[in-house]
Amino acid sequence: MSDERKYVEELSDVEDDFDRWYVEVVRRAELADESPVRGTRVVRPYGFALWENMQAELDRRIKETGVQNAYFPLFIPQSMLAREAEHVEGFAPEVAWVTRGGNKELEEPWAVRPTSEAIICPMYARWVQSYRDLPILINQWNSVVRWEERPRAFLRSLEFLWQEGHTAHATLEEAEERTRLMLEVYRDFVETELAVPVIPGRKTESEKFAGALRTYTIEAMMGGKKWALQSGTSHNLGDHFGRVFGIEFLDRNGERRYAFNTSWGLSFRMVGAVIMVHGDDRGLKLPPRVAPIQVVIVPIWRKESEREAVEAAVDRVRDALLPVARVFVDRRDDKTPGWKFNEWELKGVPVRLEIGPRDVANDQVTLVRRDTHEKQAISITDLAGRITEILDDIQANLFAAASRMLAENTVEIDSYDVLKERVAANAGFSRAYWCGSEECEDRVKAETKATIRCIPFDQPEAPGRCLVCGEAAQQQVIWARAY
């Protein structure tokens, strides 16, 4: 593709055609690409570096709660996956099956893991004998496969990258505590590192994880169509899996009991969230804390005589910033500065430094923020001291903007007609009382395609009336369409 053409075509308008904008920005910013394997995507280095930064930070937080990483097999024999009835019913339709290996037909098909409860729980059954062996706190980073014909980079694909945590406990209370703790780890991670505000809450019975006692979730609002993205879930599995897989132990009193389990996962769809929450007509806008490149330096000169002085200043600035920021110098000689500005804006780099002959003369750089487009001259001597504060300010500014978007597009309503209008108009989240019946839930879903994203933890004091049937309702829920 000709480089010049690439920027002559503008990106699709964010508001006009958000879905198309998403596809274009993913491709042009080189986050991911099509793949010859139907249903999958290739994650390119720039997209993967973003995910690696997320991984490093989330991994650190998970480990701080006492969890260790491990690795369990990719394959799960069919009979093992089938042991927990609800679980297999939920996942079987999406499974990829290995039926041949080493030139032989297998006696029993092997599932490529859609999630690992059914292979991890049998191991826990071997490792747990006594209450002293509990809790078990294990996480793994891997890829899982769920059949998907219409992939969308990061958001929905046949294979996706995630972490899945699996714990076993002596009591239901302890399992509940862990389930909520991990949801809080997710909330803090997503809000602090990705600058994406979320609404934490519980899933309804019909939306919970297959086989779980209860599922908690954090739900974020995406830009454009203001749809919801389920951003991390944490499941209290009760003792369902403990009973089915025989995770038995002797408690302090010598009584035989079944262990209680939790599982929780967060996937690279959060790369999609970062794109959709912060992006604009110029492309990505990456939160500094996870941006692969935080500061890009573009050297500028016209005459060969200016070159040496500019390059010396560029080196000096880069060396000063390296200890405090992830810096990249764009030295390509076949691209104009203007072209580079566009490209790094498209790629969402938080800070651009332009260094030209006039900057050199004044011992300064021209700093341009990706979030505000604000331009300022900063003396080279002050730069290293100020850059951290500027990056922090950009991070805070992105979070504030996303929080405003969430607040402005979340409305408390008490009329089903209004819900229908809001959903049809892509107007955002609607908060309303719900009686708790699956019938009302199903009806709204069938009639509007909106679902209950969660029953938020944050609830009003007073009860109300169900938006759909008008019956007494104890709690409010968030209705929205979701990716």
Added chain:
Amino acid sequence: MSDERKYVEELSDVEDDFDRWYVEVVRRAELADESPVRGTRVVRPYGFALWENMQAELDRRIKETGVQNAYFPLFIPQSMLAREAEHVEGFAPEVAWVTRGGNKELEEPWAVRPTSEAIICPMYARWVQSYRDLPILINQWNSVVRWEERPRAFLRSLEFLWQEGHTAHATLEEAEERTRLMLEVYRDFVETELAVPVIPGRKTESEKFAGALRTYTIEAMMGGKKWALQSGTSHNLGDHFGRVFGIEFLDRNGERRYAFNTSWGLSFRMVGAVIMVHGDDRGLKLPPRVAPIQVVIVPIWRKESEREAVEAAVDRVRDALLPVARVFVDRRDDKTPGWKFNEWELKGVPVRLEIGPRDVANDQVTLVRRDTHEKQAISITDLAGRITEILDDIQANLFAAASRMLAENTVEIDSYDVLKERVAANAGFSRAYWCGSEECEDRVKAETKATIRCIPFDQPEAPGRCLVCGEAAQQQVIWARAY
């Protein structure tokens, strides 16, 4: 399992029954466990932490050479895997095939990747148009599947964890340079971090990677039977894959050319190497640089009245060491100190600190080295300052011991009868002249089960006579049995 019984049974003798010792130490040190999925193993947290430390260090070194990480799909459609003839011939017999997905039969089976050349090269063909798009330097950390009925934890399993690097270049010379560079990265990593000395060299035609122009390897000598372990390989693929997958570009002169590729991998079999090279009758002996726990603290008291002072000293020591070492305090109250000493020796922790009432009284700790069993009293004040030096000394000592083992069990020979005896006696590596014919190579393999591990880079000046046929030979090779 009863804890007491666990240590009443001694480990099998390293020299007597090395294979059994290996299995026991892997299980008892909780590095890995059996799995309900035939051919696979579960990597437990202690084993995975060891692998994570290796990963972090190797990843850093790989990135320092300009390589970026990315992620390509797990599945490769059959027709795509079949495009490079030698490649598919080499891997097809070991492939696991997905034939059903989402409740439908697939039109074409998908291979679970045995290695990723066949899915990565088609992407490079899309990304490369001009010499300016080269080189492409990408690595990925993933798991691959090669059918295996007789697994051996870390060394041989149906699914294994590794990194696979894939690069594309404008010239064969540049590809060769990269191939050798990555072998050197592996050599330095394995020797420096794992304290395992290796012999770098080239594979023979019959031992090279399926589809490669040439394969380089580092070969290590394991303890016990003194067999070889191929520890990392780096392949110059020439333009075979470039031609087959159409990685075409316009060079500086506007001429259409095919790109040259390399690939290189190192797997978690290096966890196996660490076990087998350094272990002894008491269990593991982990190199401090990758040990999950570098220093274990065992508090000791008999009377409850001693407890408080001991615990205060333990906390003080731990806090002092945390900034300089990976420390763990074994506070379990249902195990005796003696039991704990055995367990941490089994788990190979480089340094044990015993803190009892007498230590407290003298403001000291009793430090025991895992490598020499040497015991010394060290004042608490000096400890943090000395621990780094002690850990470095242990690392150096392990490397020196392994280097002696390699040197003492590598012999230059000029008689095929001696080779047969040495192989039968598990006497180590035999270095001998080889004429270069596949016939001699095959004959030795058939008659002794030894193979040419590599043609070492380090060669004598003078030519000689082939060990097998007596013909003129330009080079020496290393003969050995291998895992």
